[in-house]
Amino acid sequence: MDHKELTGHFLELIRRASTVVPPDVEKAIRQGIENEGEGTTAASTLTLLLENCDKASDASTPICQDTGALYFFIDYGPDYRQKQLREAIEEATAEATANYYLRPNAVDSVTGKNSGNNLGAGTPIIHFHERDEDGLRVRLMLKGGGSENVSLQYKLPDGRLKAGRDMDGVRKCVIDAIFQAQGKGCSPGVVGVGIGGNRDTSYSGAKEQLLRDLGDTNPDPELAKFEAQVLAEANSLGIGPMGLGGKTTVLGVKAGAMHRLPACFFVSTAYVCWAYRKAFMSVKGSEVSYD
Numbered sequence: 001m002d003h004k005e006l007t008g009h010f011l012e013l014i015r016r017a018s019t020v021v022p023p024d025v026e027k028a029i030r031q032g033i034e035n036e037g038e039g040t041t042a043a044s045t046l047t048l049l050l051e052n053c054d055k056a057s058d059a060s061t062p063i064c065q066d067t068g069a070l071y072f073f074i075d076y077g078p079d080y081r082q083k084q085l086r087e088a089i090e091e092a093t094a095e096a097t098a099n100y101y102l103r104p105n106a107v108d109s110v111t112g113k114n115s116g117n118n119l120g121a122g123t124p125i126i127h128f129h130e131r132d133e134d135g136l137r138v139r140l141m142l143k144g145g146g147s148e149n150v151s152l153q154y155k156l157p158d159g160r161l162k163a164g165r166d167m168d169g170v171r172k173c174v175i176d177a178i179f180q181a182q183g184k185g186c187s188p189g190v191v192g193v194g195i196g197g198n199r200d201t202s203y204s205g206a207k208e209q210l211l212r213d214l215g216d217t218n219p220d221p222e223l224a225k226f227e228a229q230v231l232a233e234a235n236s237l238g239i240g241p242m243g244l245g246g247k248t249t250v251l252g253v254k255a256g257a258m259h260r261l262p263a264c265f266f267v268s269t270a271y272v273c274w275a276y277r278k279a280f281m282s283v284k285g286s287e288v289s290y291d
């Protein structure tokens with residue numbers, strides 16, 4: 001596939017991520033409306049969110065004004081090179097900004113100047129994974145600033161939370177993060193959890209969890225139990241959509257564990273708001289599919 005074609009496919013992937021609510025998220029919001037019950041503020045709020053999504057998708061305009069930071073996770077085969085992929089992504093990102101699929105969101109941290117095209121030092125964020133099979137598998141997430149601001153990292157043991165170095169300690173951290181996010185991260189959100197690892201891998205592991213399907217079950221039975229328990233507990237806090245009260249505070253909890261140093265036990269939460277924008281693309285030869 002030549003550079004122009006590849007760039008065009010990345011542009012389409014960005015457009016889809018920014019303007020179309022993923023089916024698993026839509027399904028979870030609809031379930032939330034049913035759980036909240038007709039006539040409640042929570043159900044009305046969730047209904048408004050879906051109406052907003054329909055309008056965005058019909059007009060091909062962003063679901064939310066903050067189109068967030070771009071996170072690409074790319075599995076690539078021997079027929080692709082990282083440099084080639086990076087160049088196509090950067091060109092597509094600038095074009096997506098010019099087409100208003102993305103808000104200019106890259107600010108120079110020293111001068112305060114916005115680059116105007118979402119390109120700059122460290123952005124877009126691209127994680128490359130080499131594989132043996134030809135072709136590409138691309139997962140893209142657009143993560144808004146409000147939800148990024150309420151993502152947190154803990155170090156166990158934590159005296160304030162009375163949280164020890166075990167899964168119950170991890171649970172206390174995640175519930176605390178959800179409690180602290182209320183009214184700020186545009187709930188209902190989804191929480192990715194990174195258990196263990198180091199400062200950096202714990203956070204990036206938590207983010208990668210957000211690319212899972214909301215309806216899936218963790219293949220690790222202990223983590224599956226943990227996710228279900230934290231989801232139920234979070235939704236009993238009464239925070240509700242946009243912090244206005246209700247049973248739908250989070251749409252999902254997705255956790256992954258990494259080995260850690262004996263001296264360290266980090267727990268990271270990657271909170272993402274209801275504008276949970278993700279899109280996927282597979283490329284095999286000249287065949288391209290989006291899902």
Ligand code: SF4
Nearest residue numbers: 064144146147186273
């Ligand atoms: S937190 Fe999410 S929904 Fe709220 S303003 Fe940011 S991107 Fe939009």
